[in-house]
Amino acid sequence: MSDQLSFEALFRRWSRKLTLSAEDRAAFVALPWTLRSFPRDGYLIREGDRPTVCNILVQGFAFRQKLVTSGARQIISFHIPGELLDLQNLFLETADHNVQCLTRCVMAVVPRRALQELMTERPAIRRAIFLDSLIDAAVFREWVVNVGRRNARQRIAHLLCELTARLRASGVSDGSVYDFPITQEQIADATGMTPVHTNRTLQSLRRDGLISLSSNLLRILQWEGLSEVGDFNERYLHHSV
Amino acid sequence: MLLSPARILVSTLVEASIFREWTVNVGRRDARSRISHLLCEFAYRLDLQGLSPAGTYELPITQEQLADATGLTPVHVNRVLQRLQAEELIDRDRRIIRFPDYRRLQDVADFNTRYLHPVQEVE
Numbered sequence: 001m002s003d004q005l006s007f008e009a010l011f012r013r014w015s016r017k018l019t020l021s022a023e024d025r026a027a028f029v030a031l032p033w034t035l036r037s038f039p040r041d042g043y044l045i046r047e048g049d050r051p052t053v054c055n056i057l058v059q060g061f062a063f064r065q066k067l068v069t070s071g072a073r074q075i076i077s078f079h080i081p082g083e084l085l086d087l088q089n090l091f092l093e094t095a096d097h098n099v100q101c102l103t104r105c106v107m108a109v110v111p112r113r114a115l116q117e118l119m120t121e122r123p124a125i126r127r128a129i130f131l132d133s134l135i136d137a138a139v140f141r142e143w144v145v146n147v148g149r150r151n152a153r154q155r156i157a158h159l160l161c162e163l164t165a166r167l168r169a170s171g172v173s174d175g176s177v178y179d180f181p182i183t184q185e186q187i188a189d190a191t192g193m194t195p196v197h198t199n200r201t202l203q204s205l206r207r208d209g210l211i212s213l214s215s216n217l218l219r220i221l222q223w224e225g226l227s228e229v230g231d232f233n234e235r236y237l238h239h240s241v
Numbered sequence: 242m243l244l245s246p247a248r249i250l251v252s253t254l255v256e257a258s259i260f261r262e263w264t265v266n267v268g269r270r271d272a273r274s275r276i277s278h279l280l281c282e283f284a285y286r287l288d289l290q291g292l293s294p295a296g297t298y299e300l301p302i303t304q305e306q307l308a309d310a311t312g313l314t315p316v317h318v319n320r321v322l323q324r325l326q327a328e329e330l331i332d333r334d335r336r337i338i339r340f341p342d343y344r345r346l347q348d349v350a351d352f353n354t355r356y357l358h359p360v361q362e363v364e
Contacts, residue, residue, distance in 0.1 A: 048355070066265045068274075069351045074265040088254045091247060096258050096356040119246075126246060133253045140260035148267040148312030192268030 003029045006058050006108050009082025009170060014128040016169070016240060024124045031118060033110045044085060044099040044107065051089040053109045057081050060105030061181045065189065066097045075190035077139060078102065078163060078182065082170055087133050090115060103181045135238045142236045147192040150231060152201045155191040157230030160211065162237070164220055169239045180218035205229070255358050262356045267312040270351060275311040276321045277350035280331065284340060285354060300338045325349075 007029060014020050035058065038044065044055055047066065062079040076097060079085055085099050090112050119126040139162075146158050163182075168175030182190075188198040205211050210226045212219040220226060227233075259282075266278050283300065287293040304322070308315045325331045330346045332339040340346055 064261070066261065068265060068269050070269075072269040074269040076261045076264050088258060090254075091251045092254055092258070092358050093360065094355060094358070096358070097261060116247075130246075130250060130253070133250060133257060137253060137257040137260055140257055140264060144260060144263045144267060147264055149309075189269075 006033075006035065007056070009058075009080075009172070010056055010084075012171060013082045013169075017131055017238075018124060018127055020124055020128070024122050027118060027122055028125060031110050031114050033108045036107050036109050038101045038105045038107065040101055040104050042101045042105070044101070045089070045095045046098050047095055049095040050093055051086065051095055052112055054087070054090055054112050054115055055085045055099070056108040056110065057083050057085055058106040058108050061102040062099060062105055063102050063186070063190075064097050064099050073189045074192065075186060076143065077136075078190070080163075080166055080170055080172060082172075084129075084132055087129065087136060090129070102186070131238075138236045138238060143190075152191075152193055152197055153204060153229055154231050155193065156187060156198065156201050157205060157210070157226050158232050159187065159190060159230075160205075160218070160220070161223075161227050161230045161232035164223075165232075165234050165237060165239075169237070175220065176223075177217060177219045180213060180216050251358075258356045258358060263310075272311070272313055272317055272321050273324065274349060274351050275313065276307065276318065277325065277330070277346050278352050279307065279310055280338070280340070281343075281347055281350045281352040282357070284343070285352075285357060289357070289359060296339055296343070298338050298340075299336050300333075301336060 004025075007025070011020060011025055011028075044062070045051055057079050059081055062085055063075050064077045064079075064085070065073050065075045067073050085107070086095070089095060119129060142162075146155050150158060164175045164178075167173040167178060184198050184202065185195045187202070188195045191198070193201070202213060205226070206213065208225070210220075210222050210229065212221060262282075266275050270278060284293070284298055287298060293299075302310075304318045305315045307313075308318045311318070313321075322331070322333070326333060329341050330349060332341055346352075
């Protein structure tokens with residue numbers, strides 16, 4: 001994979017929000033990064049680690065999660081190529097959650113010190129990382145709302161709408177049909193539900209002709225209808241700022 | 242005081258961490274732990290700012306707002322607060338709240354301060 005290709009999705013995403021010059025891109029590519037492959041379910045970071053690198057997702061899907069003392073797991077976000085998975089490790093010493101691969105993944109691994117220095121030298125990169133951290137926070141807020149105040153159908157429809165909107169914006173997929181790498185158990189952990197309830201709710205969305213989901217292929221049959229059920233408004237994703 | 246860009250970014254990152262913990266709280270903790278967690282966070286953040294001497298806190302939050310912060314109904318919140326009071330984990334007098342056994346409340350809450358990143362090193 002060529003150097004530029006590894007960061008194509010990242011640059012495309014940042015360029016929707018700000019002007020990234022050829023020099024900015026070149027400086028980013030010149031960082032001392034390495035490509036690393038991770039197996040499905042592999043851990044990138046565990047809560048309590050003191051990471052010295054940042055991970056940019058190049059290929060595959062990943063998620064962040066936390067465990068509570070009862071042993072239950074809450075998934076707190078899903079990630080697609082072109083996203084920084086651990087922005088907080090750039091400046092916070094100790095990881096406060098786990099980061100795990102949903103599928104086989106390729107990461108561009110950058111030493112945090114080098115990325116910090118680049119932020120000092122390159123205002124556009126600094127701005128891009130600032131925006132990412134603010135938008136991350138907006139997505140986390142929306143998830144609190146989703147899990148706290150929406151019913152089962154709304155929660156799952158909202159989650160599917162968010163993933164679709166993000167994939168569509170990233171150019172990875174046109175968003176109407178895509179490989180859906182998330183198990184029903186993981187959907188349950190992302191929405192604060194049980195797997196049984198999740199299964200029943202997915203079936204009801206299917207029955208209503210809003211989606212079809214078979215052998216990991218998700219088809220959005222009625223985008224408007226699904227958005228309405230999910231109380232979904234893309235504003236919090238800040239696709240353009 | 243002028244804040245450096247790194248400092249501002251750190252506060253954004255800590256904020257995001259708090260939102261993540263809130264998703265965990267509403268998603269995977271029972272009502273008693275949720276409310277306890279919210280109270281522990283509230284007390285800890287005030288302590289960090291040195292705003293509440295002697296373990297006494299003014300809690301200007303209604304039960305309805307507590308419900309909206311934890312994804313519960315006000316009736317349920319009321320019941321949980323009464324239970325926490327009966328267990329001598331909290332002590333309420335109008336808007337003043339005390340925590341007679343903060344350590345035990347932390348256990349009930351599954352509260353770990355790590356997500357608040359009390360110590361940050363910023364060059």
